[in-house]
Amino acid sequence: MNIKILSANPNLYSTNRLIEAATKRKHTIEVINHTKCDIVIEKKNPCVYYKGNKIENVDAVIPRIGASVTFYGTAVVRQFEMMRCFTTTESIALVRSRDKLRSLQILSRAGLGLPKTIFTNYSKNVKEIVDQAGGAPVIIKLLEGTQGIGVILAETKKAAESVIEAFNNLQARVIVQEYIKEAGGADIRAFVVDGHVVGAMKRQGKEGEFRSNLHRGGTASVIELSDEEETAAIKAARAMGLGIAGVDLLQSSRGPLILEVNSSPGLEGIEKATGKDIATTIIKYIERNV
Incomplete structure (x- = not known):
């Protein structure tokens, strides 16, 4: 097969592992910087040009689209879809996953457990917003934030009100979520491929840090999911229309709560924590569909 990885950074661990896995299985694979692609739209003749x-x-294409270039990256993926190429992440699913609010609405409709979340149009009644989220402490998230950036734990009601007011004045859209104390600063990343959980790790934030992201100094260890957690992860990926997904969830007293569904999950943390060859699992997923 002829496979293209859509990535702006060919030196990433995930990109190199996918190249290694595809080459080992005798496929031709190449990295294309989607931000440098030209899209040609013509009647019944869609095409993409790269470097002329x-x-x-x-x-097949494997989209590894960064959050900052979602709009153009999605357009390139859509063009390959029009060219009848299989894509491991469909363009519509990519768009949904990058919109935190829309994602939560989709997951809610699918009947999945979620932390209680409040979103308003720059409401000045910030006291009521904090109360609706269950009171302090609360988590305040920028809608466009990634890798733990733009996520704040407001430990008191006054602090929460001040942060929300500051974001409102900056015209920065945020969501306010209840704080799940029993999670203890940890979350679970379940890696889903083609409707199956192929690996799971528990990420623990460093001391004094409520964010568990590995990019923020968190640590990862292998974990065996409960049946309820595995079902929730698979259902979340399916609801979002994602063939490959990193589903982040919290362990709470009322069962697993979905935090986010990532459409371009990195391979480094999950492969090193679990010792599993997830890159090859992704290549096999492509083989079954092409």
């Missing part, structure tokens, strides 16, 4: 050359005879 027309891209042809592509069997």
Whole structure:
């Protein structure tokens, strides 16, 4: 097969592992910087040019689209879909996953457990917002934040009100979520491929840090999911329309609560924590669909 990885950074661990796995299984694979692609739209003849050359005879693409270039990256994925290429992440699912509010609405409709979340249009009644989220402490998140950036724990009601007011004045959209104390600063990343959990790790924030992201100094260890947690992860990926997903969830007294569904989950943390060859699992997923 002829596979293209859509990535702006060919040096990433995830990109290199996918190249290694595809090459080992005798496929042709190449990294294309989607931000440098030109899209040509013509009647019944969609095509993509890269560095002046027309891209042809592509069997599959693996989108690794950064959050900052979602709009253009999605357009490139959509063009490959029009060229009848299989994509491990469909364009519509990519768009949904990057919109935190829309994602939560979709997950809620699917009947999945979620931390109680409040979103308003720059409401000045910030006291009521904090109360609706269950009172302090609360988590305040920028809608556009990634990798733990733009996520704040407000430990008192006064602090929460001040932070929300500050974001409102900056015209920065935020969501306010209840704080799940029993999670203890840890969350679970379940890696889903083609409707199956292929690996799971528990991420623990460093001391004094409520965010468990590995990019923020958190640590990861392998974990065996309960049946309820595994079902929730699979259902979340399906609800979002994602063939490959990193589902982040919290362990709470009322069962697993979905935090986020990531459409471009990194491989480094999960492979090192579990010792599993997830890159090859992704290549096999492509083989079954092409």
